Amino acid sequence: MHSLKDEIKFLFSGQGMPYERVCLLVAMVVTVILSVLLSGNFAKEARVAVIDLDNSAYTRELITRVNASEYMKVTAVLNTPVDPKTLFYEDKAVAVLYFPQGLEKDRYTGVGTQIGVFYDNTNNAQTADIKVALNELIGLDNAQAAGDVGSTNDSLVGNLSLAERILFNPQDSTSNGETLGFLFFFGSMFFVFATIGMVPRLRLTHALDRILLEGTPWDLILRLLPYGGCLIVSFFVGMAILRIWGDLNFSGSAWLFLFTQLFYVLAVGMLSLLFGWTAANPGIASSRMILFIPGGFILGGMTGPLTFYAPWVVALSHVFPLTWEFHFQRDIIARGAGFFDISTLFGAFLLYLAAIALALMLRFRSARRQLLAQQAAAERHREKFKQLAQE
Known part of the structure; x- marks a missing residue:
């Protein structure tokens, strides 16, 4: 009992770590503050840059669809060739879409074509939702071309697919x-x-x-x-x-x-x-x-x-x-x-x-x-x- 009283006296004496306050502070930070800060568990309006070399009505429609997604937000559209890596500097983007020249023409003439997409894999969890969202957009576009769903572009006949490349840490x-x-x-x-x-x-x-x-x-x-x-x-x-x-x-x-x-x-x-x-x-x-x-x-x-x-x-x-x-x-x-x-x-x-x-x-x-x-x-x-x- 003397040892217990002596240790309690030291605990509240201020000569060591103020554990009686620190333990309560840690509990409040973890349960209240962090629950607010970490409330999101999916990518919401992640920054996406677009390199649009076709610059056509079709590619502009695709950009609008990407920007309308709750997972992505188009922050830059460039119409000239650019090294995609440079668009990731300073965390300006987490994904870069590449629309090749002649994309609209191939889409309406029945030629299969691909859209390039580059992912920033410095954190291997940050692009999972974006990958799902992009695949859904491409799938919907192909379904419209096949006439499975309603489309304002009834003349779409080509097949569209994604060509993905993982940058910076491809091996996870x-x-x-x-x-x-x-x-x-x-x-x-x-x-x-x-x-x-x-x-x-x-x-x-x-x-x-x-x-x-x-x-x-x-x-x-x-x-x-x-x-x-x-x-x-x-x-x-x-x-x-x-x-x-x-x-x-x-x-x-x-x-x-x-x-x-x-x-x-x-x-x-x-x-x-x-x-x-x-x-x-x-x-x-x-x-x-x-x-x-x-x-x-x-x-x-x-x-x-x-x-x-x-x-x-x-x-x-x-x-x-x-x-x-x-x-x-x-x-x-x-x-x-x-x-x-x-x-x-x-x-x-x-x-x-x-x-x-x-x-x-x-x-x-x-x-x-x-x-x-x-x-x-x-x-x-x-x-x-x-x-x-x-x-």
Whole structure:
């Protein structure tokens, strides 16, 4: 009983993880928030691009049918030859339809023809509904041509079929999916564990007061460098193992991916400083990792397809740093994008990084003013005490 009383006293003392609050928070997040965020279980209005080289009334009718489907939304129609891979960069599309020249002519003259379709398989679950919907559209069109159902185009006689091609991960390898996602997730998680208690540790050793009075936020950011270096090395060691031992497809530039990781580590590190700033000790700070790391893993497109989420959920997911990491992984590693291909994405990430840096600077200045006010109040108390002693 004495042991039980002692442990209960420690649990509510604030010296360790506030488990009495964390367990309730986790239960509410899982049952309420995640049930709302993950409410979709099918692809709804997934972005589809169309390369229409025929540019005929028939192909425009097909585009209208695709856009009318609840599963797909046509976001771009191009009438010139384009490499389909480029249309997937920055998650601008999950499928690309290719209408060859002469499609309408073949359709009305009885010549069998095919429509090309390219699928983004960076997540092997995100195109399942789209495949079903496209096959239904093609089946309906062929049924109309055969006179099985009513059609406004009674002269359709040719047979239409889909020529499918799976891009980026055609073998459905876990090395390009779940395993790679877990590498970035667990690596980032333990990086946060190593850095989130930095400010509380400096406060307990009274080193934070000196930094606040004499230094700048860079004095804290520079302390992240050795941890960040270890994280980047671990990422590349893990990818090398997946490349040699597994079947990782690294299609892009390793140097470009390394360049983006320098900024990613900086973002995660500054968030660690911010979230751990007010913790009483490093142990309490560690529990705050759940506030900004797992969200990106859940909503970033690695575990669940982005096509399953509502647009506002996809937008909200960008408050988590791992969401950006998975963007870079899909574009650079899987799709082979170059720097200018992801310039819009990288520019948005720099704005995200600037917002974090601004928040850290404001937190630093606020803590400095608070410390100066405490020192001024202590000095006034000392002067008052001296006056009383002299009297």
